[in-house]
Amino acid sequence: MTHGFLPAAARLGLDVTLLTDRAEAHEFDGPVVECDVSDYREIVARIDGEPAAVLSNSDFLQAPAALAAAYFGLPSKDWRAATRAKNKALMRRHLASMDPVFSADAGRVPPDAPYPLVVKPREGVASEDVFLVRDALELATRVKEIAARRNDPLVAEEYLPGRLHTLETLGDGRELRVLGSFSTTLSPPPFFVEERLEWTAPPPETPQVLRQLEALGIGFGACHTEFVVHEGRARIIEVNYRLIGDHCDFLLADLLGIPLFEQILRVHLGESLPGWTIPQPRHAVAEPVIADRSGTLTAAPGPLQMEDGHVRLSYRPQRTVGDTVAVTRTNRDYLGTVRAIGPGQEEINAALTRFRAAHNWTIT
Template sequence: MAVAAASLCLVAGKVTDSVTYGFLPAAARLGLEVTLLTDRPADHAGVFDGEIVACDVTDHREIVAHAGRPQAIFTNSDWLQMPAALAADYFGLPGKDWRAALRTKNKALMRRHLAALDPVFAADADLTGLAGPDTVPYPLVLKPREGVASEDVFLVHDADELAARRAEIRARRSDPLVVEEYLPGQLHTLETLGDGDATRVLGSFRTRISPPPHFVEERLEWAPPPPETGRILDQLGALGVGFGACHTEFVVHEGRARVIEVNYRVIGDHCDFLMADLLGVPLYEQILRVHLGEPLPREVPRPRGCAVAEVVLADRDGRLTEAPEPTEITDGGVRLAYRPQRAKGDDVEITHTNRDYLGTIRAIGPDAAQVAAAVARFRAAHTWTIA
């Protein structure tokens, strides 16, 4: 008698390359029967020919009602971690603690929960409940409480600038805003994978961001985790993070590591593909396997060379009329890949966020100098035109 394939309920919002080219092919390689639950079925139908079920994926009750009898429930969406975790818990399946998913998504809750380990000034954007203006440690970072992609994140230096930026953001969106003290230092990421019993550090990127007042990630270079990383692991443990993939952003300044934000999913913007290639592991399969209840593999992956992800940013509003197609080449000893995030013909409006990315150049080579030179040659050989 044939053994039925394990079923995976994959919960998704918008179409992303990580799901389309990472997790869905990995599920196929694992022989899983996939049901894709989404509130955007038409969009996913263009890239996935399997079973797609339309439902309100922001509501865990709807996920439970439409999931069938799954062996695993998984999402790679920032917005959907908590409802997916609650649905997995309903079925008694391995999954993330819904409280940890809530704490990591809600920046006010995260700061409150970490206050004993790392006190950071944080308040609602109206500064209500404070003793007076002298208690506010400008400069501050103003941001949506549950925002993503550096959208509507600003550095503000005084009360007048805060009020102006606050009004500017609220003209576009109504969700809650928070302010936090500005944390100086070198920005890093920490990439981890846990199975509920153990958490493994996969690696770290050193990140270059745009000049203030915006915080757009422009370049990520693979680097050994800094010596202060243990403090970040302590804070992730306090938040309850320890299952599945997690992407944490933090700064190191004068020997002190401090969390900026925690994204309880794998790193995005094509750096997940770069990390998988650099480590030489089936990263997406490993992430899905822990959601199926399997332990982490015994082998600890080691990077094979140096790696960089460098984005091509739009520099003006207009229509993208010329840009390279998806490309994979070898330049000397460097493996280089380019994947567009905007297609020719797309209208582009500058947002000073990660949504300004036209594409990402990924490169892996024997040393940093060769990688940087290959990226520079690729940029020089191609044109991105916004008319």
């Protein structure tokens, strides 16, 4: 929000009011209104006047924002689609006729369940408390472990093998446009930390994903979908009905050479997608620097932009010096993300290696 949508709103000449339950976390010079943003009724009550748009990029706030926008008669996502996308059990139930995937409450898994399973929070994010379990004993152990940290519902789903991809889309309610795709490298099981995202052409199975998104009601604004491809079949892992995160949103905007944040705002203002032509993209990689131990971050670079030959590098920290770091084996372990755009994989990999060697991240 701070470095993407708010500057884009300023460039469009929009007057912005920020509604939040964490006012101290935001660096914003405009009006800040504190309210329970998880409740659409509170959002509606705290909006003064007739807004031109209501927008959130939070996983948890898509349905409340959609309901608030609908109250004011504004273009918005279907709140039911936003709810299906967020709630993994509802998503599986809705797609069961197209792509049946075993899914159950993690506390009520039948003995004949098709192990291995993936246990995870029903409405979780960032690979938090997501584990591969190979039998009923591992499942029970992980459920007990997770329950000691959180009390929200857990699901156990069939493990879907295959190559992990993302699909980045943008829709105006009439047209859903594919922006591109990343190939994702994960940490070894039982964890699911995203270690690298590499720009690739959308796989041939992408139309299968688009049909499932249509069935879910996805078609307005930005959407980030994660899916696997195995033996010619594409199967959705999860749908994040917002722009891709972990600084890949900035990489996407730089790579495509389009005003991505402005365009998402324009869609929410009721405008149609423009007829821009996306240029033939070069190669691109987003590679997080991941904490390897717990402690205090005592040395780390700040934001950087640089050229290494024909490779353009950007680094944006997600932790700053002085922060306490606790290794969780999730995407929350990111200290920062290096983004690289260049002519090819070999040049980018060499530039990333040189960048990491030239900078120091120390956890004491």
